[in-house]
Amino acid sequence: MDVDRDELSSSSVLRLEGVDDVEDFVWGDQVESASMSLGRFSHVYDLMDMGNKAFRENRFEEAVNCFSRAHSIKPDDPIILNNRCAAYLRISQFLKNRPPSASEHRPLSGLDPTIHAGLALKDAEQFMNMRSESVTPYILKADALILLERFELARDAIVSGLRLDASSIALRNLERITTNIFGRRQHGRPARTDDFDCTLCLKLLYEPITTPCGHTFCRSCLFQSMDRGNRCPLCRTVLFISPRTCAISVTLNSIIERNFPQEYAERKMEHEILTNMGPDLLPLFVMDVVIPCQKLHLNIFEARYRLMVRRIMEGNHRMGMVALDPATGSVADYACEVEITDCEPLPDGRFFLEVESRRRCRILRNWDQDGYRVAEVEWVQDISPLEGTKEAYDDMTLKVAAYARSWMKVAQEAAQTDQTRLVELHRAEGLRPSPSDPESFSFWLATLTNVRPLDRLSLLRLRDTRERLRRGYHLMKREER
Structure with missing residues (x-):
């Protein structure tokens, strides 16, 4: 691909560093260490000379062909990789900066800037393995990553290069470029409007699900609402979906996570607190007195306990079983932890559970959370027998x-x-x-x-x-x- 100098200068919107020229393949320095015949080395030298000349005349595709032929003969040479990488970068830079109107007068078929930038990245990484003490491969790698719009990785490469040479002007220039581009992209985020809120909890959508009728809710909010009836909370359309078969909207979730990271992290923490309550907190199923070493089958049909079971199944699969104390009319002071060993969701929203009782605890205090009880507990063991007994x-x-x-x-x-x-x-x-x-x-x-x-x-x-x-x-x- 030949590039006119006028077209090149007019399209050079994105500036790169370290690709204005290529490195000369010096005969005297190379021939002494060459592990090949003089004739083969002479052929490599001629190819590199032709490639460098083509590069300096903006005939980058011809330069790539020459460098690739030289590389096939001498694959472990860093100068060949450096020069071919620079040629790939110049082609990618030209294609990326070329205005759409230029294609009307001079179409370029089958050329993609990302392909050439990807090839340049491979050469830069191989070059880096050979000359890890030089900043040049770090400059070329950062150039390739910028063209691929992988700006955070480009900044990592720049930082690594600056550790080798903090005075590198090329790396400092690239650092400014990535900072400016990344900053513009940050400012280009969508505004935080209530379009990203769940209409049930009025908070940022977390694990969003879009119903067949086109409305979007938090996953937990939707199924909590459906515990009271299988209709859309907004338009009342009958919904034939269940937590097991309904997938979250991956695209919308990733957009929210990327554009509102702090608020998303807060919502994630809220969700984890409800599903993983900690070692001394237990959601309570108020039904009967259970003691350790029992296996029971439970039919969960109340809306509040269906919500509780969904949260438990996302966490450690454990809850407390407790009875009401007839003397006080409130939750008894002792409970037993049970583990859900099998959970079968039924089509009507109920759960059929198999549970095994594990260990007992004393309830220190309990409170209401979304309709069911949660308790702070103290785990209890028997007093050890006296010595001699x-x-x-x-x-x-x-x-x-x-x-x-x-x-x-x-x-x-x-x-x-x-x-x-x-x-x-x-x-x-x-x-x-x-x-x-x-x-x-x-x-x-x-x-x-x-x-x-x-x-x-x-x-x-x-x-x-x-x-x-x-x-x-x-x-x-x-x-x-």
Whole structure:
């Protein structure tokens, strides 16, 4: 591609550095270290001489051809890479700055500035590997990245080059160019209007979803609204979508994240606080008293708990189960943490859950959050046995464990005609902890029999493992009779 000097000067809107001229391929310096025959080296020298001449006469495509032929013979030469990179950059610069009106008089088919800038970037990076102590490859790399409009990476290359030579005028000029361009792009961001707000929470859209009827909401806001009816909150169109099948608008989300980064980060933090509450905070499902070592199935249909389950499933899959204290009418002072091991969303918005109870806690305080209760908790363990009593303590645990095995066998035989009870016993047997963990084992004993809610709450409050083992033993004895 030949470039007229007048056309080149008139189109040079974007200034580059380090590409006004190329480096001469000096015969004396090269031939001494050349690992090739004199004839082949002479051919490389001639190609480089022709390429440099073509470059200086603005015949950049011809220069690239000469440099590429030389590179195929001597691929590890930094001067060849430097010169070819400069030629690629000049072609890309010319194409990028060329006004559209010029194409009417002199069309250029099949030439793309980004392709040549990409080729220049590859040469610059290879050149940098050979001469990492020189600022020249950093200048060329920054030029290529500017042409590719990757301004942040260009600034990184400039900073790295300035560490080698802080007085480099070329790098300082490129630094000013990238700062000006990047600043203009920052000022070119769209204005922060309420067009980017969710009409439900009146905040910046987070994880936006556009409905089939064309309205956009935060993902969590939309499905919280749909818990009360499967209609669009604005136009009341019936919506056949669910959290599992409905994807967020990736394009809109990236536009919001890129143009309003600080506000987006605040919205993201709000969302994470609701889904990952911290080690001492638990969302509460107020239903019944649960003790450790139980497996339960739950049908979640209330709107407030459907919202809670969605948030839990985005976090650690754990919640607290608690009952109302009949004496006070408020949430009981002890609860049990359960883990959701299986969650099946149903077409009507309900959730069918399988949960396993893990550990107990004491509720320090609780409050309302979007309709459901959240509690600050203190995790509770039994008091360790006194010194000198451990042997008797272990002996009691082993005796109760032996009785529990025989009791389970008898109970399963007696339940052959009652499939529901038989399934319960098999499920409990699968959750049986080792007697070497007496605290968990004592809770498991209590799950084998039908214990009233108030008695289960009493077991949660109890911090004496030996007493809980004794109660579990007597409960099995009572049911056996």
